[in-house]
Amino acid sequence: MVKRDRPTLTERRAEELRLEIARKAVEIFVADGDTSVTVDRIAEAAGVSPRTFHRHFPAKEDVVRPIFRLSSTQVITALRNAPTTGDVVETLVAAWVSQLHEGTLSDGERQFLKLMASTPQYRLRWMEVDDELSEAMAEFLRERVALGDHPLHRSLPAYLVVHATRHVFDYWILSDSSEDIADLLRDVFRTVLAGVEATRPVPTGDGG
Template sequence: MTAARGRTGRPPLTEERKAAIRLEIARAAVGLFIAQGVGATTGEEIGRAAGVSSRTVWRYFPTKESCVRPLLSTGIDTIAAALREWPAGQPLDEAFDGMWAADAGLPGPDVGALVRLTRTEPGLRAVWLQTHDEAEPAFARALAERGGLPDDDVRPAVWAAMLNAALRAAVEHHAYRTDPRCGAADTRADLETALRTALAAAANGIS
């Protein structure tokens, strides 16, 4: 009797490694987009900059613009978790104290530069808006869970829309006003201030 053959070849990638590869590709794409523009950047160049093949780039992303999504979506899970644990009576911006302290989920300078590019690059703008559109249901579920509300209650969806708009407005406001070409610094403290201000404004309509 012939012994059963064991599996040959490389072991499958873990989800953590896949996420890391996506992030490496995203950072490489952003760097190239900033340096030479979206139109002048190819999938092959993104792959080389990320240390992977162009085939790997297209395996993870359908278009070169979509390569940036892992950077834009950073923090969605962190925000949703903070919303679920948000104590009644606590100001909304304080619900994210752990996020401010740990620097988890806060966009970095590369994201600020990317957001500035969305003003002139329709493909990147579409990805930016789609990322926020997909985040909204996650926020709504977290707020419903926090309030013990049924699935058919419309209020969590409204609150999530307000929160989502506040977060996007704060990041865009910070990114646009800290354009290095205008001599302005892109600091974490200024971004945190913008986010706290926006969240406080949104919280007036969230109970």
């Protein structure tokens, strides 16, 4: 499902248009305080026809996908470009915080994520990026942490890191916490990685 090939100009333009429509939808969701706005009104605000809207977004709820895809792409890029030395937990925290403006959310962004977290059909679109993030996280961890050879040992830590992140965002957004998101992420990443380290396979001495 992850596109590795360089997108064509047409694809890039289509993705830009989708992102523009998505941002209009988000503006309206936040202004209304709910997601009840019609496709017709979103399309009108974005300057496209309802038909164009539906060509890019089969269901109305699909309109938020470009927002979450952009965030996850930013995190994945930060992970891929991160140095292979240095503290793993701090590198992970930095990758997540890199997608936030000044390390935090604006009131509008928080209100938007609160709507997404509490509305099942939208929540699903948010959770869709978890698989892609898990894959990038697994690549990242394999280069930095002794994981062993069993498929579960190779995949579980990345999966736990991504789900711990999801849990932190849920807590932070739904409880209106004023705590520093970086501190919360640091805390849960430490828990997951301390468990991996404590139970890591004994090195065999052949470098494997």
